[in-house]
Amino acid sequence: MVSYSILSIISRHMDNDKLFSLRKPLPNASWYEKWMLFYNVAKRNMAVFKAYKNGQYTSIRGCHNMKCRELRRPKDIKRCGSCHQMNYCSTECQSVDWKEGHRDICHRLRPLRLEYDHPTLRERSFITALAHHEHEASILDLCLKKISFMHTHPDEAYYILFDYTSTHSVPLIRSVQQPPRLRTSPSNAMLAQWEDQVNRAAHSEGRMELLVVVFGDGKSTYRRMVPLRSPTSIIQTGLRRIADSLQADVEHSKVDIRKEVENLLARRRELGEHALEWEGVQTE
Ligand SMILES: [Zn+2]
Ligand SMILES: [Zn+2]
Structure with missing residues (x-):
């Protein structure tokens, strides 16, 4: 229930009313507790899913020069061109972080570009x-x-x-x-x-x-x-x-x-x- 594709299928094939009208007051049924757990998670995550889909979520990235307080939207921040894992607000910050130690770890993070384990x-x-x-x-x-x-x-x-x-x-x-x-x-x-x-x-x-x-x-x-x-x-x-x-x-x-x-x-x-x-x- 945390997967975009699953929530997307639910939202396409069942409108909320249909899914959530399955909520039946059968507290004695053995499956009731499990169903309510599923129901509550589905309802909560569906709300987040819809907001996400409507563009109400903006990811914010922080500059990886840890002394810098800059937080920016992805389009306004640059990534390390080698590992793609670090974000910098300016070339000055990139150079500070490189000397602070990113130069020793950048090549170790590089494989993450290919190895991310979720599709x-x-x-x-x-x-x-x-x-x-x-x-x-x-x-x-x-x-x-x-x-x-x-x-x-x-x-x-x-x-x-x-x-x-x-x-x-x-x-x-x-x-x-x-x-x-x-x-x-x-x-x-x-x-x-x-x-x-x-x-x-x-x-x-x-x-x-x-x-x-x-x-x-x-x-x-x-x-x-x-x-x-x-x-x-x-x-x-x-x-x-x-x-x-x-x-x-x-x-x-x-x-x-x-x-x-x-x-x-x-x-x-x-x-x-x-x-x-x-x-x-x-x-x-
Ligand atoms: Zn910065
Ligand atoms: Zn790097």
């Missing part, structure tokens, strides 16, 4: 859109999970995991010490990409986070890295501050933490950061 660019682009959307939809819950991780693992970096292959796909926070199972290829380019992204996130002052999406098409399981970029580090520094204050004051109540996170998110909304990728899409 079409559109599927990859849609899964990125879906992940961005769900990240935004579950941001409060995620922030609370991050605080709890920072509190229990003060010196460890983390990544966000969206596993669409598990039935209850809630976003998880995982330590980078427990990386996702990356498909091994002769070149090990995905492993190189993972190490590079972990390293970049660590040097981004909280302006880049790692998000790994796991999804399947019935035949295979795929993993895709979807780095999240923000123009400022207000959320990350804010969460860190709350996590540190917990260490000093264990009495800090859950209600207070939630309130503080809500304030941070309100501040982020004022700055307009939340609206970078999705333009006003509502999916309940």
Whole structure:
């Protein structure tokens, strides 16, 4: 239910009313719970699919000179001509990043151009859109999970995991010490990409986070890295501050933490950061 082609078939052959009129109040049926799970995911993803198809999603790319705060639409940013994995707002930024270490890793990332394990660019682009959307939809819950991780693992970096292959796909926070199972290829380019992204996130002052999406098409399981970029580090520094204050004051109540996170998110909304990728899409 996260595949562009499957959602496209559903939307073509069944209008929403037909699909969703199958919702029957039969809570005693053994399949009811599974059906409701499917129903809810289908409904939510269909809304995202339609918005994506109508062009309401714009992917935003960050400059890979990690000191630069530039975020731009794909047509306004240039890629590294060799690996096609890095984006730069200017030749100056490209040259800074090259010296910072991209020159040592560029050739290791090059095979990714051919080895991406999911067939079409559109599927990859849609899964990125879906992940961005769900990240935004579950941001409060995620922030609370991050605080709890920072509190229990003060010196460890983390990544966000969206596993669409598990039935209850809630976003998880995982330590980078427990990386996702990356498909091994002769070149090990995905492993190189993972190490590079972990390293970049660590040097981004909280302006880049790692998000790994796991999804399947019935035949295979795929993993895709979807780095999240923000123009400022207000959320990350804010969460860190709350996590540190917990260490000093264990009495800090859950209600207070939630309130503080809500304030941070309100501040982020004022700055307009939340609206970078999705333009006003509502999916309940
Ligand atoms: Zn730049
Ligand atoms: Zn390169």
